[in-house]
Amino acid sequence: MGGPKDEEPPKLLSISPENESLNVKPTVIELLFDEYIKVENPNKGIIITPRIKKDEMEVTALKNKVTIKLNQELEDSTTYVFNFQKTIQDITESNAPENLKLVFSTGDEIDSLTFSGNVAYTFPQREKKMKDVLVGLYTVEDTTNVLTAPPYYIGAADTTGNFKLTNIKAGQYVAYAWHDDNNSLKAEEKSEHYSFLGDTITIDRDISGVQFYLDKSNLGEFRIARASSIGSNFDIVLSKIPVDIEIEAPELNEKLFYRLSDRTLKFYHTALINDSLEVRLNLKDSVGFKIDTTLYAKFEESERRKETLETTIEGPRNFIDKLRAEFKFNKPVNEINFDSLLIKYDTASVIPVRKEWVFQKDSTKRTRLVLEWTVPDTLDFQNYIVYAGDSTFIDIENQFNKDKVEASYRRLKKETLAEEINVTVNTDERPLLVQLITKKDEIVAEKYLEETNIAEFRDIEAATYLIRAIVDTNRNRRWDTSNLYENRQAERVYYLMNPNDNNNKDTVIRGGWTLDVVIQPTKPIGLNKLPELPEEEKKALEAQINQHYEELMDKFLNKPM
Template sequence: MRNTQFSVFFAIFLFIVVGFFFPGCASIQTPTGGPRDSVAPTVLKETPANFTTNFRAEEINIQLDEYFKISNESKEFSVSPAMDKNPFFKVRKKVLNIQLQDTLAPNTTYTINFGRGLVDYNEGNVLKNYMYVFSTGDKIDSLTITGTVTNTLSKKPVLDATVFIIPISQDSIFGKRRANIFTTTDSSGNFSLKYLRPDTYRVYALKEEGGDRVYNSPNEEIAFLSAPLVFTKDTTGIKLELFRQEAGRFRIVDRKIEKDGKIVYMFNQKLSKPGIRILHPQELNESKIVEFSRTNDTLSMWTEKMDFDSIQVAILNEGKDIDTSVIRRSKRDEYNRELKISDNTPSSRIKPGTDLVLTFSAPVGDKIDPSKVTFLQDSVSVGGLRIFRDTSSTRKYVFKYPWKIDRSYILKLDENAFTGRFGGSNKPFEKVFSRDEELNYGNLALNVSVPDTSRQYIVQLLNERDELLRENPISKNTVIQYNMYSVGKYRFRVIYDSNRNGQWDTGDVYLKKQPENVWNANVEITLRANWELEEKLAIPPET
């Protein structure tokens, strides 16, 4: 018994001693994976060496410092000048083996551009813009083009835009095949194209969707130099401004019947004077109700009946038919024409000088059931509330009252208080709100001077989220009054409205037409509570 107790005590003592002197051995911990690898692979050795002249090898081996893989070889890898037979690329552990399949031209500098196609095996970190350069002659072409890419409206630098050049003799490939000479921009919008030969080039930048280096979608942004670049020496300071071009040919990009019976058509263009005519069932054409988006590229339509098998329409612009469309529906499809309600007070406060506006999800009839409308001030029913239709829309009603500060208001709508023009009604609705105070708003008088009174300019007001709040076309020195704007930061953008049509016109890469020029004032206005602010804005001459 004593030996057993001694053994137990000795084992405990030994465990304590080991834990004291070797604390790492006394606790069992789950191993961690460590920080995520965020470092791109590095090139250790190139055979033959990069920038080799009098190149005669049939293969190239590039050794990296870690295991890697090829990503999107067909899109990312390119050889300039192009070869009839593309090289064969193969990964052998940490080595990229390149086997040349074509006969090389004499006295020519070749650049193998890997784009974003070499990535480490586990995390996908990119060895970005790596190039292997060699010459079959006794010298390497060494000319360089550098510059910046920005957004044409915001003037902010664009990251990962693709900049490429095409010899003018091959410019017919634009929009059809990817260019061989390209690079991408850094976070400051800077780019550098290196190891180029003298030639005359077209210069482009592209912010794309598909990653194929081909401008082939109206949703992609494009930039270009208007004139060809006669390239005989290093060229710096190239400025490319990306814009989204209007689609050349009108197309309906989406069409649908929503569950509440609203019929929607979306276009790839902003129409100048859009319209729609129902071709079948033709009897629905006269009673239809139509609304267009602010940019005239989306159409919403409501019809008296929804029992058709299909509806065929003609889309019009400037009174002329430009397209037709058919939507087919199943007889089992059912539509709930309930009137859903939204309002103009997201913060539950009415801006001084305005009224409560309710927007319904579909056109509303002229008759309101007053017995189903309750209006309370400080929980007490009061009279004097006036309700009338907003003339700008069949879906809006205005609730007008002499709103007072420090009062709480409640608007209640019982079910069926409002009835839809083509059926349906509202569900019970309640809104609790109050009138905001003037001291939460500021006023600004902007004294604008123009450089040329024969030209037209559009002064745009933007908030700190770059959302357009207001625009004013002017052609002479003017004071623009901005009254009762929420406290916050604002800035101004000016469009040089060359054709005086009151809007910014984008460019056309095929016609070599640049967008209308834009100037962003580098002045940020801070409106403070209950302030009257005056500011000057001198528009510079167009450059």
């Protein structure tokens, strides 16, 4: 039988150079421990500031000694910090020393300034604890940024998002935070969350209370990657997905139609063969980059097999009095066979869908149809099925849907609903977009506030929700991300917090409830700012200072020589 589990971390016996040494320029760093040790992923785990070329560094463990060969020249008059985190561990149970750090200076003093604060995500993440989140400072003279190169000073946020960069030299810096999923020590703009402080920061004292909010912002070029005829259609492939689309062309929505699928705009023409027409595009991506151009779309005769029409039904499946089903198609739809579009209930009963119940969600695309049906008071059933048989829909290439599609819906009883939810957003900012969101990230209700800061919701299904308010600065009725190149921050998002748990944004809503809640604004991105004094207090303080100055000058001038 073995003895008790070893839970004691290795103890540092000696380190060379010694901690807080001055006027040293080591080429090798050695650490000696009281037991055999190993190193785990040192190039990722050891955080070194200011930055050095870590790929040239060699780290080895032999018995109870760790040796670091730097293989590079260090800067003059610079304080270096080696934060070993959990890189060094005992060889048996992988215990790591707590807060193991080496500080030394190549000059005659240790830089001691600090930069600290918190990093949070704009939108809640599935993983509650922070992981692989870094904060970095770039010197103001540096021509790189968080998207192009590692920073001069770097530190890691803990699992709650708090961070502290130490031993900083006085100077001017630009600050960033990012989720470094691939250990590149910089942000990947297409896949990783990041944040920036727009203004240059002068660090001549300890800076605390800094706030970052992480979100994704793809600043890659927005362009047309390819435009060509594909079969009898015309495809425009973009470098990124557009969020705003404006198209001008002859016979648009009459004979010319289009659809967006991921990054591809596909155009269809019902009459044109072996000819082309002028199409003007005005597109915008998520960061505000634009494509404004005119091109010629050519439609050629082709024997290529037409794409099959595919149909799905989306949207919430519970309703109160009005059933709403949204049909989504992979191609623009031109006709509906209402004979096979039905609402079923009570096992064998059916209601034929009428034309006036169906409308195009976006007449310029024709890829979404909405069915809205108000249940008559004479029907006292809870469960319904929206049914579309095969060949119900015909697209603009005369292709039918080959498979039936159906979806079940449940009518909610009034007594199971929350009667009223009043959400007050404690801010003067306008307009506000207040939303109720399910755990599956579905928006079940929203209000757009331009004059007031109170949103009223009625007859809400009992469930657990996130309740948030978006400050819609540009009034486009959606949240917009940041743009580093334009020094524009993302629109602010405030969540209703659980009063019993600051890390919990879930709000439980039960049937029969009337709820009054208040969303408090979160701390703004950037540095702590001193509160602005009212004008009268400013004047009074200025008068006191002037009076005190006059008294001092009077004493000085009247002092006997």
